[in-house]
Amino acid sequence: MRSASQPSAEQVRKTGGLRERKKARTKAAIQQHAIRLFREQGYAATTVEQIAEAAEVSASTVFRYFPTKEELVTTDLVDPMIFAAFRVQPPELSLVEAWRRALIESFHELTESQLDTERGRGLLTLSVRELWAASLTNITAGLDTMTALSAERVGREPTDAEVRNAVGALFGVLLIAVLDWYKHQEGDFVAHINAALDQLESGIML
Structure with a gap:
C-alpha cells in the first residue's frame, strides 16, 4: 500500500512531464540566443560563455544540452x-x-x-x-x-x-x-x- 508521503503514478507522470518540458524550453532558449549571437557577431567570434550569459545559464549547462559548439547550430x-x-x-x-x-x-x-x-x-x-x-x-x-x-x-x-x-x-x-x-x-x-x-x-x- 502506498503511504501518504509517496507520490502516485499520476504525480510521477506529471512531474516527469513538467521536467521534460522545462528541459525542452531551456534547450530551445539556449539555441535561440546562440543563433542570434552567431548572426550578430559571427560564428567564430562568439564564445560559449557569451551564449550562456545571454541565456542566463552556466557554460556547463550549455554543454550539457549541446556537447559541441557546432551542435548549437546543427541540432x-x-x-x-x-x-x-x-x-x-x-x-x-x-x-x-x-x-x-x-x-x-x-x-x-x-x-x-x-x-x-x-x-x-x-x-x-x-x-x-x-x-x-x-x-x-x-x-x-x-x-x-x-x-x-x-x-x-x-x-x-x-x-x-x-x-x-x-x-x-x-x-x-x-x-x-x-x-x-x-x-x-x-x-x-x-x-x-x-x-x-x-x-x-x-x-x-x-
Missing part, C-alpha cells in the same frame, strides 16, 4: 515535432498528404522567434563551412527516419525500392523549399510547401 529541434505529428496522421491519408499535414501542423505551432531561429540555423549552415560538413550527419539521419516512418506506414521494409524512391522525391522537394526559404524568406513558407507537394503528388510533367 534540429523541429524535426522531432514533425516526426511525432506524422506518426498520428490518419491511416487513410496518402504518404505525401500525411507528411504534408505533419509539416503544416508542426510549423503552425512555431512562434515567429522560433521560425527566425530556424531560418538563422539554415543561413549559418550554408555560410560556415564546418557547419555544413557537420550538418550532413543530421541530414542523413533525418532522411533515414523519414524512410523508416514511411515504410512503417505503408507496411513495407525501409529497404523497399519504391519506398526509398518515394521518400527520396519527397525529401528532395522539401529540401529545395527549405533552402529557398533560408536564402530568400519570400512569401508564405507553408504555402510554398503546399504548392511543391501538390506538384509532386500530381506528377512531374516536364
Whole structure:
C-alpha cells in the first residue's frame, strides 16, 4: 500500500512531464540566443560563455544540452515535432498528404522567434563551412527516419525500392523549399510547401 508521503503514478507522470518540458524550453532558449549571437557577431567570434550569459545559464549547462559548439547550430529541434505529428496522421491519408499535414501542423505551432531561429540555423549552415560538413550527419539521419516512418506506414521494409524512391522525391522537394526559404524568406513558407507537394503528388510533367 502506498503511504501518504509517496507520490502516485499520476504525480510521477506529471512531474516527469513538467521536467521534460522545462528541459525542452531551456534547450530551445539556449539555441535561440546562440543563433542570434552567431548572426550578430559571427560564428567564430562568439564564445560559449557569451551564449550562456545571454541565456542566463552556466557554460556547463550549455554543454550539457549541446556537447559541441557546432551542435548549437546543427541540432534540429523541429524535426522531432514533425516526426511525432506524422506518426498520428490518419491511416487513410496518402504518404505525401500525411507528411504534408505533419509539416503544416508542426510549423503552425512555431512562434515567429522560433521560425527566425530556424531560418538563422539554415543561413549559418550554408555560410560556415564546418557547419555544413557537420550538418550532413543530421541530414542523413533525418532522411533515414523519414524512410523508416514511411515504410512503417505503408507496411513495407525501409529497404523497399519504391519506398526509398518515394521518400527520396519527397525529401528532395522539401529540401529545395527549405533552402529557398533560408536564402530568400519570400512569401508564405507553408504555402510554398503546399504548392511543391501538390506538384509532386500530381506528377512531374516536364
